[in-house]
Amino acid sequence: LSPSHGRTDPSFRVRAVNLGGWLVTEGWIKPSLFDGIPNKDFLDGTGLQLKSVTTGKYLCAETGGGTIIVANRTAASGWETFRLWRINEKTFNFRVFNNQFVGLDTNGNGIDVVAVSTIPGSSETFEIVRKPDDSTRIRIKAPNGNFLQAKSEALLTADFTGNSEWGDNDPSVFVMTISGRLQGEFQVTNGYGPKRATQVMREHWKTFIVEDDFKFISQNGLNAVRIPVGWWIASDPTPPPPYVGGSLKTLDNAFLWAQQPSKFTRTDGILISDYRKYGVKIIIDLHAAPGSQNGFEHSSSRDGSQEWGKTDDNIQQTVAVIDFLTARYAKSPSLYAVELINEPLAPGASLESLNKYYKAGYDAVRKHSSTAFVVLSNRLGDIDPRELFPLASGLMRSVVDVHYYNLFSSIFDNLSVQQNIDFINTNRTQQLNYVTTSNGPLTFVGEWVVEWRVNGATKEDYQRFGKAQLEVYGRATFGWAYWTLRNVNNHWSLEWMIKNGYIKL
Incomplete structure (x- = not known):
């Protein structure tokens, strides 16, 4: 044997x-x-792909992470997918392909958006605001109080102030696709x-x-x-x-x-286990x-x-x-x-x-x-x-x-x-x-x-x-x-x- x-x-x-x-x-x-989770679209691990309404292109963590975020990709795959870490129902970290977190460039001008940190902190914490009558349209509020905007295909910055009409000429508006979720x-x-x-x-x-x-x-x-x-x-x-x-x-x-x-109960009437x-x-x-x-x-x-x-x-x-x-x-x-x-x-x-x-x-x-x-x-x-x-x-x-x-x-x-x-x-x-x-x-x-x-x-x-x-x-x-x-x-x-x-x- x-x-x-x-x-x-x-x-x-x-x-x-x-x-x-x-x-x-x-x-x-x-x-x-x-069913009872508030804002249950946005759970940990949900993959978001974000298209700028002004450039018509997707946001991308260049080289998969470690450097800048750009808005110049015509199609979305791994580098263009941002995985959520949920802080609460409104605030999140965004994790990129190589596992860095999206944040503000604190070593530079403080408004350029980068993905360099491997541990999320306050500079990597964002609020997602959805359009009331169209939940696929979002704006992202940065930790400095401003909104992210695609200034050009090569530049994503956190310096858009003020309200939004949610129109296609607003560089702070992004169309969101959910590419995957975990439950x-x-x-x-x-x-x-x-x-x-x-x-x-x-x-x-x-x-x-x-x-x-x-x-x-x-x-x-x-x-x-x-x-x-x-x-x-x-x-x-x-x-x-x-x-x-x-x-x-x-x-x-x-x-x-x-x-x-x-x-x-036994036949003689005694209860046993x-x-x-x-x-x-x-x-x-x-x-x-x-x-x-x-x-x-x-x-x-x-x-x-x-x-x-x-x-x-x-x-x-x-x-x-x-x-x-x-x-x-x-x-x-x-x-x-x-x-x-x-x-x-x-x-x-x-x-x-x-x-x-x-x-x-x-x-x-x-x-x-x-x-x-x-x-x-x-x-x-x-x-x-x-x-x-x-x-x-x-x-x-x-x-x-x-x-x-x-x-x-x-x-x-x-x-x-x-x-x-x-x-x-x-x-x-x-x-x-x-x-x-x-x-x-x-x-x-x-x-x-x-x-x-x-x-x-x-x-x-x-x-x-x-x-x-x-x-x-x-x-x-x-x-x-x-x-x-x-x-x-x-x-x-x-x-x-x-x-x-x-x-x-």
């Missing part, structure tokens, strides 16, 4: 569902969570602000997943949940801003529900690591940047989160596995950093538990799916997590129903076989879904697609986890899929 296969019941397989969008926010899963934990908490965010998030945590869901899970052919958490949970109840406290208590509840005892629990095992998944391991909203990136793993301090901070969580739950019979990080993205997350972190994270889990499996997520991107094997093969009870979606790549855009099913039976089988070895780590399809790029598919088409995936992923030696239990998008909601007969477990 390989060191990874040290389990009491070799035939046991995880049949899990992800509790996505609960303790780590993803706006697309529950859009209504964002993660950072955006929702910073958007509401500390007081309101605490109320909104606690209500969400209390209602989005409840004890009855664990009952539903245990009664519908599932035996485990994968619970995404964010790094700030380890600082509960007072996590660093903008995060708010309460997610740890919610995770505690999940552990209670997973093993909820039921009271019943029965610890035949729901029997739901828990996989804790560090979905959002400090600095963001992939730049996506689901890892709580502030503005799409990916900073995780670049310093030893950052890696140690992440290990401390794993240490905290394992120490807290090691004695719970429900703790089945700890996933050290979710979907680190190559090349930003280097294999060297990841291996260093995985070794230290594994040791942190083993300090508190000899039985919990340790799950290592493969990197996203152009990588060898076996790249973690040299490390993982030497670690007892280790698991490699792969995520299989017939989405997010152009190769799936025009596949028919049958071609999608064939892809599962052929390609996914080959991919899973490649990472499943007799002496390597166990394999886990930690995310998959019965959704695709097919238009007009019937219920029977979905049933066949689901059945094919269950059959193939059922061969993973650790098991699988559907993404996700509850979602406004029906096919992404396993609860909806089960209740409506689209999937049978």
